[in-house]
Amino acid sequence: MIAPDVVLGRDVKIYEPELVNLYGCTIGDGTRVGAFVEIQKGAAIGARCKISSHTFICTGVTIEDEVFVGHGVMFINDLYPGAVNAAGELQGENDWQAAATRIGCRASLGSNATILGGITVGRGAMVGAGAVVTHDVPDYAIVAGVPARQAGDMRKRAGGERPRESS
Numbered sequence: 001m002i003a004p005d006v007v008l009g010r011d012v013k014i015y016e017p018e019l020v021n022l023y024g025c026t027i028g029d030g031t032r033v034g035a036f037v038e039i040q041k042g043a044a045i046g047a048r049c050k051i052s053s054h055t056f057i058c059t060g061v062t063i064e065d066e067v068f069v070g071h072g073v074m075f076i077n078d079l080y081p082g083a084v085n086a087a088g089e090l091q092g093e094n095d096w097q098a099a100a101t102r103i104g105c106r107a108s109l110g111s112n113a114t115i116l117g118g119i120t121v122g123r124g125a126m127v128g129a130g131a132v133v134t135h136d137v138p139d140y141a142i143v144a145g146v147p148a149r150q151a152g153d154m155r156k157r158a159g160g161e162r163p164r165e166s167s
């Protein structure tokens with residue numbers, strides 16, 4: 001479902017419109033979105049990004065232009081979640097605050113990565129598959145593991161600072 005309040009740029013490609021859940025978000029020009037992706041209200045996706053299938057992008061997340069998001073990437077916006085508030089009532093919007101996360105231009109997030117709330121991933125950085133990112137990632141850093149640790153620098157790889165094209 002693509003809710004009527006979703007703001008889509010020009011030439012956005014949503015491969016399976018019946019198999020996504022998009023509401024209250026913005027998606028920039030030319031971005032591609034795979035099946036079984038959920039993007040919540042307030043999330044902002046830049047232009048020419050690729051959002052691969054089964055990824056969850058929550059309120060509080062900003063993704064800049066030309067970012068690659070692999071399959072099944074999980075964003076988190078509540079570090080101490082609860083079903084109910086202190087009074088035992090079902091938790092509502094006023095009972096918690098979404099942590100803000102930003103993914104810099106041309107960064108790539110490997111499949112099954114988890115990005116904790118309040119994180120900044122720098123421009124051109126590469127997050128390895130399955131990483132759990134608990135700290136900010138510097139521009140162009142390669143990080144991997146649980147918790148994610150720096151394992152390299154994209155600028156020292158063949159091809160320079162721009163991550164290579166991905167499938």
Ligand SMILES: CC(C)(COP(=O)(O)OP(=O)(O)OC[C@H]1O[C@@H](n2cnc3c(N)ncnc32)[C@H](O)[C@@H]1OP(=O)(O)O)[C@@H](O)C(=O)NCCC(=O)NCCS
Nearest residue numbers: 070071109110111126127128129130142143144145151152
């Ligand atoms: C992290 C990554 C970028 C590789 O970085 P790299 O610097 O080229 O790493 P290498 O392949 O040379 O491996 C270096 C070490 O890191 C380990 N490693 C590689 N990827 C890893 C990962 N995702 N998590 C944990 N460790 C990883 C390797 O086992 C190796 O360890 P060793 O020296 O003990 O054997 C890559 O493995 C990766 O995860 N890319 C994301 C791919 C993806 O999810 N694509 C989505 C679309 S299909």
